[in-house]
Amino acid sequence: MSDRFKTRAISADRRTSHVLCGAVLGLALAGVAAHAHAEAAYPCQTVRLVSPYPPGGTTDILARIVAPGLSKGLGTTVIVDNKGGASGNIGTEFVARSKPDGCTALLGNNTGIVINRNLYKLKLDPVTGLAPVGMVASVPLVLYVNQAVPAQTAPKLVELIKSSPGKYSYASAGSGSPQHLAGELMKLDKHLDMLHVPYRGASPALSDVLAGQIPIAFETTTALAPQLKSGRIRALATTGAQRARTLPDLPTMQEAGFPGFVIENWYGVFVPTETPKALVDRLNAELNRVLREASVAAKLAELGSRDVSGSVAQFQSFIRKELPLWESVVKRSGATVD
Template sequence: MTNLFCGRRSAAWLIMSALAAAVPAAYAADAYPCQVLRIVSPYPAGGTTDILARLIGPGLSKGLGVPVIVDNKAGASSNIGTESVVRSQADGCTALLGNNTGIVINRNLYKLKYEPTRDLTAVGLVASTPLLLYVNAEFPAKSVAELVDLLKKSPGKYSYASGGSGSPQHLLGEMIKIQKSVFMVHIPYRGQGPAQQDVLGGTVPIAFETITALTPQLKSPRIRVLATTSAKRDPKLPEVPTMNESGFTDFAFENWYGLFVPSKTPAPVVERLSQELQKVLRSPEVTAKLAELGSRDVSGTPAQAAKFIAKELPQWEAVVKRSGATVD
C-alpha cells in the first residue's frame, strides 16, 4: 500500500513539475510584459504618422493580448514626442511611430539631447510613401512650370506650408527654391494635419504632402495636385508627372515610417513586438489599406530596418545641406 501511495505521489509530482515547467515557457511565448502598449505619434491627429499608428494598433492589440493606445505628442518637428519615448522605461510598454524627420533629419538641424539612432531601437519599418506637390484650387498655377513662373515673377508673395521645420515637406520646398532660384515663404505648422487644413482652406496656397495623408482629398475640388516625388508616376495618379519630369533633377524622395522602442528594451521583447508587427503588416486588411494609401511594402526584421536607416542617414544629411534649410 505504501509503495502504491509513493508511486502515485511520485507520478503526481512529475506531472506537477512538468506543468510548472510549461507555465513559464507558455508565459514567455504568449504574454506581453505590459498591461497597455502606448504608441506615441509625435504629430497631431490627421497626419500620416497618426494614420499609420491607428492602422496597426488594433492588430498589435490582438496579437499581444493587451490594449494599444495612440498618444499624440506633437511639437518641435516631432522632437518632443520622440524624446519622450527615448526617456521612457525600456520595457516595451512605450513605442514611437517615428519617421525620417525625427530619426535621421532633425539630428542635422537641431541640438538634440539624444541621438535617435543610438537611443532608439527599430522594431521594424511600417510604410514608405512618396509625396505630392499640391496647391489650393484657387491658386492660378495649373502645372509645376506655371508655379515656378509665378514664384519668379513675385518673389516672396507666396508661401508654402509644412508640418514643421526640418520635415521632408519643408526640405522639398527649399529644394524648389534652390533649384529654380525662386523665393517663397515657409510656414511651419505643428504637424501635417494642420498644414493640410490650411491649404484646403486657402490660408496657405502651396504644400507637399504624402499620398497617404492626401488620399482622402485627391478628388476634392479644393486642391490641385501638380507633381509627385516618386521616381516613376504613381499608378493611382497616372496623369500626375514626377518632379523630375517637371524640370527638376534628383528630385525623387519618399517619407518612411517605423516603430521604435528605447534602445535598452530587452531583445526578447523587441523580437516579440517585431513578430507581431510583421503579422499585422502581412494581414490582408492592413496590406490592402496600405496599398490604398499609396505605401509600398517595407516590412522586415529589426536588423533589416536598422540597415535601411543606416543608408538613409547620409542621404538626408546631404539633402539638408543642399537645401540650405534652417530651423525657423
C-alpha cells in the same frame, strides 16, 4: 503460436502503438500550447504607441492602422498617444527616455529619427537613444496647391512664382520635415523666392491650404488621400522615383523638370535602446504579421505605401543608409529651423 494468439498479439501491439502515438501527439500539442501561451504573455497590460505629431497627420493615421492588430497579436491593449511639438522631438525624446520594458514605443519617421539631428541641438540623439523595430510605410510627397492658384502644372507654378518674387509661400508639417526640405529643394533648383511657413503637423498645414491662407504645400499621399478624391486641392506632381500607384496620371517631380528630385517619407516603430532583444524581436514579428493582413495591406497601398515589412536587421541597415542622405539634403538645400 496459434493464429488466434498471433491475432491477439498483433491487436495488442496496435493498441500500444496507438497509445504511444496519442501520447506523443498529446505532448506535441501541449508543447504548441505552451509555446502559444508563452508568445501571448507579453509583459505589459498596456502598450503606449506614441505618435510625436498631432492627430490627423500621416504618422497618426499609420499608428491607428497598426495599433488594433498589434493589440490582438500581443494580447494586450495598444493605445495611440499623440505627443506633438518641436517637429516631433518632444514625443521622440519621451519614448527614448522611457523605461525599456517594451511598454512604450514610438511610431516615428525620418524627420524625427534622421533629419532633425542635422537641424536642432537635441538633448538626445534618436539614432543612439532608440532601437529600430520595423518599418511601417514609405510614401512619396505630393506638390499641391489651393484651387485658386492659377497653375495647372509644376512648370507653370514655377513660372508663376518667378513672376511675383516674394509673393508666394508654402506650408509644411514642420521645420525640418521632408515637406519643408522638399520646398527648399524646389526653391534651390529653380532659384525661387518663396517663404516657408511651418506648422505643427500635416493636418493644420493642410487646413490652411484648403482655406486659402497658404497657396502651396508638399504633403504625403497618405494625408492627402481624402482631399485628392474630393478635388478640393490640385495635385501637380509627386516626389517618388516612380509615379505613385494611387496617382498614376500625375507626373513625378523629375518628369516635371526637376532632375534628381526624389523624396519619400518613411515611418517605423522604435523602442528605447535598452529594450531586451526578445521583446524587440516579438514586436517585429507582430508588426510584420499586421502588415501582411489583407485589410491593412490594402489600406497602406491605398495610401500610397509600398511593402516595407522586414527584419530588425534590415530596418537597422536601412537607417544607416538614410543618415548621410538626409544630411546631404539639409546641407544642399540650406534649410534651417524657422
